[in-house]
Amino acid sequence: AQSVTQLDSQVPVFEEAPVELRCNYSSSVSVYLFWYVQYPNQGLQLLLKYLSGSTLVKGINGFEAEFNKSQTSFHLRKPSVHISDTAEYFCAVSGSGNTGKLIFGQGTTLQVKP
Amino acid sequence: DAGVTQSPTHLIKTRGQQVTLRCSPKSGHDTVSWYQQALGQGPQFIFQYYEEEERQRGNFPDRFSGHQFPNYSSELNVNALLLGDSALYLCASSLLGQGDYEQYFGPGTRLTVT
Numbered sequence: 001a002q003s004v005t006q007l008d009s010q011v012p013v014f015e016e017a018p019v020e021l022r023c024n025y026s027s028s029v030s031v032y033l034f035w036y037v038q039y040p041n042q043g044l045q046l047l048l049k050y051l052s053g054s055t056l057v058k059g060i061n062g063f064e065a066e067f068n069k070s071q072t073s074f075h076l077r078k079p080s081v082h083i084s085d086t087a088e089y090f091c092a093v094s095g096s097g098n099t100g101k102l103i104f105g106q107g108t109t110l111q112v113k114p
Numbered sequence: 115d116a117g118v119t120q121s122p123t124h125l126i127k128t129r130g131q132q133v134t135l136r137c138s139p140k141s142g143h144d145t146v147s148w149y150q151q152a153l154g155q156g157p158q159f160i161f162q163y164y165e166e167e168e169r170q171r172g173n174f175p176d177r178f179s180g181h182q183f184p185n186y187s188s189e190l191n192v193n194a195l196l197l198g199d200s201a202l203y204l205c206a207s208s209l210l211g212q213g214d215y216e217q218y219f220g221p222g223t224r225l226t227v228t
Contacts, residue, residue, distance in 0.1 A: 043118070
């Protein structure tokens, strides 16, 4: 069975500082990996995805993530955060060939302080 | 281009009642997935519909059922509501076989069971 663990429930950071949100997964098959962001009272928006190829994936809003197969990790990074990045972030995994069932982590609340 | 829409936005029901939630997929999409997001948790996969049939199902009881119409829109029905069914219900659409595995989420329906 697949699972996703987001290692930090809350990450406070000052504006313009770098941030890393950590995600580890477990799966017995090759996977596709995703990061979604959820702003208050809204649905989920895709930040970036890893399907294959380059392990460094760039997404929207200046975010990037690196797929590390040996460590089964897919950490999300941003070199300089803004107040507007305050939101809930979810890491998700989908097994290869599985086009619908996303398994989500518990989420990490990013709190950007002025 | 309209994105994924869901109705209603909010809903309050009493234990034991039945509820129907509705979803219209993004234009051009043919697959609808439903997720339940309890407060403070990541979304959990309920089921997926394609070609008017349930294609995959998560670990949810038979009280949760669905339907997909010829225009690809979908309904989620929950019978015999329990307090624990209170959650944000998210609908996501995708194009089966597109190959990029991206799901587009709607804003959700907030269900409160009293």
